[in-house]
Amino acid sequence: MEAGGEQLSLAAVRDQLIREEDSIVFALIERAKRPRNAPAYSSASGGRGQSLAEFFVREAEALYAKAGHYQKPEDVPFFPQDLLPPLFPTKDLPKVLHPSASSVCVNDAIWKMYFDELLPLFTADGDDGNYSETVALDFACLQALSRRIHCGKYVAxxxxxxxxxxxxxxxxxxxSNALMNLLTFKAVEEKVKRRVEKKARIFGQNVILEDSVDNQDVEFKVDPNVLSKLYDLWVMPLTKDVEVEYLLHRLD
Amino acid sequence: MEAGGEQLSLAAVRDQLIREEDSIVFALIERAKRPRNAPAYSSASGGRGQSLAEFFVREAEALYAKAGHYQKPEDVPFFPQDLLPPLFPTKDLPKVLHPSASSVCVNDAIWKMYFDELLPLFTADGDDGNYSETVALDFACLQALSRRIHCGKYVAxxxxxxxxxxxxxxxxxxxSNALMNLLTFKAVEEKVKRRVEKKARIFGQNVILEDSVDNQDVEFKVDPNVLSKLYDLWVMPLTKDVEVEYLLHRLD
Structure with a gap:
């Protein structure tokens, strides 16, 4: 990441976090094209007891690893078992974090949050049969959320x-509690929530050529309140969990 | 696709095409996060004579096929050889097109256009080493472009x-020439170009909480003119190639 360059600065980390917001909003808007599509999450149908979603994420991560991914502290796989080393040359990136960074991972919590809590909030009920597209879009959401949250290592x-x-x-x-207090800035968190809500309004609008006179009735592809809630309840708390976990081993 | 439902209507096809514009703009904005990253496209480095980009697309398409993708007329793989049948149950979708639709494919032209022409227009010079992320973002762009262009089958x-x-x-x-003339509506094409340009301005802005007084100096993540040019030179002509190809066999 840029923020992981040799000059790790608060400004660079902040810029990356703000840019990751766009990626998260885009990914959710894309996933919202499709309804819930529950069969994609059922382990009853095919695939040796795993759901299509789990199968897809596992296999996609195996491919990403072969392509050289998961070298950076913020890129953390959901299924780290059995990943192969890269088949292509990778570039060495400067190490700016304490070595304990590599063991900090909250992906289990992200997985559970995404499928159990978030998905029903921003996808319509229904089944349109586009299961493979659906789980690929889920994977993009999971990756974007995980990357943003594990950037907490740089923040810390x-x-x-x-x-x-x-x-x-x-x-x-x-x-841990004292660290959490040191890392919590309510005013900043409120600002972030308002910004992601604004991004959902801007990126999720139906753009038409004519300037609309009445903007009151605009429909959004993802409810902007869901973005605010996502950051409030999950993204920022999980990022702080990453920060605390990293700091607890910072002086090892 | 929605437009491929039992009531194939011009309105439904049009809505899908407009929605695909958002996906294309999002995908390009995401790819523009990274510089050119030329080593990802060189077949000299690793991977049995293929570039990382080609390796990634081939393997990703193999995974998508196993997950049940490429059942719809607008989802066309770039490397159709050796794709396995789905491992998970798929839902039968209503067939609304002439059977010849399945053989209509302009992906070779899309591939060449994307890597030779488009990529240099919207990515910065440079190499930041994020090759796996880069080619995954390329795959998303290729998929979005190919889906939009092959929706020409429904249009036709x-x-x-x-x-x-x-x-x-x-x-x-x-x-073919007479068909191309029947399918060409300059006024509509101008409107589409202006709309995708507007989408690039809206989706590619850096959103800040404060309303900016001076909006003159806004920087965009992807130059809006590139979107207009992409549609003018490639997306709309290739879509019409798909339409002509489909129609030539419509009465077989």
Whole structure:
């Protein structure tokens, strides 16, 4: 990532997080093209007891790994077992994080949140039979969410470097609550929520050539409130979980 | 596709084409996150004489096929050889097109256009080492473009059904030029170009919370003119090639 360049700065991390918001909004809008399509998530139909969604993510991650993915701290597979090494040359990226970064992963929580909580909030009831397209779009959502949340490793590193005197005592005391308090800025979080809501309004509108006189009745492809809620309940808390987990081992 | 439902109508086809525009703009904006990354397209590095891009698309299409993709007339693989049948149950979709639809494919032209012409127009020079991410984003662009262009099969069917008396003589005469003339509506094409340009402006802006007083200096993630050019030079002509090809066999 850019933020993972040799000059890890708060500005670079912030820019990446803001750009990831666009990717998340785009991915959700694309997934919302299709209805729920429940058969894609049932392990009863085919595939040795796994659902099509699980099969697809596993196989897609195996392909991504062969192509050289999962070298960066924010790219974390959901199914890390049995991934093969890259078949193509990869470029060495500067290491800017503490080595413990590689073990920090909240993908199990992201998986559960996405399928159990988020999906019903922004997809219509129904089954249009487009299962393969549906799970490919799910994979894009999962990847975007996971990448954004695991960028918390960079956030934590920048914040630690900026004020080691504040972070070191709770790290030594293994005091997760104190770390969480140090990492929480309510005003910033409110701003992020408003921004992703605005992005859902802008990116999810039906663009027509004529300037509409009455913009009151605009329909959005994904309810902007869902984006705000997603960030409030899950993206920001899980990012902070990543930050705390990283910091707890920062002085190992 | 929705337009491929039992009531194939011009309105449904038109709605799908407009929705595909959003997908194409999103995909290009996402690819533009990364610079050119030329090593991803070189067959010199690894992978049995194929580039990482070709390897990735081949393997991704193999996975999509196993997941049940490529059942619909607008979903056409770039590498149809050796694709396996679906491992999961698929839903039968109503057949609304003439059987010859399945042999209509302009993916070779799309592939060449994308890598030789389009990519240099909307990606920055440079190499940031993110090759696997880059080719995955390329695959999303290729898929979106191919789907949009092969929707021409539905366009042609709707237009034929609407005026068989106009289309039958040139079909019997195998007169591609006459068909192309029947299918060309300059005013509509101008409108489409202006709409995709507008979409690139709206979806590719950097959204900030504060309403900007001066909107003159806005930077876009993909130059809106590139979208207009893409549609003008390639998407609409290739869609019409699909339409002509389909119609030439419509009365077989």
């Amino acid at each position: 590193e920048v914040k630690f470097k900026d004020a080691p005197q504040d972070y070191s005592p709770p790290i030594h005391a293994k005091d | 069917e709707v237009k034929f059904k609407d005026a068989p008396q106009d289309y039958s003589p040139p079909i019997h005469a195998k007169d």
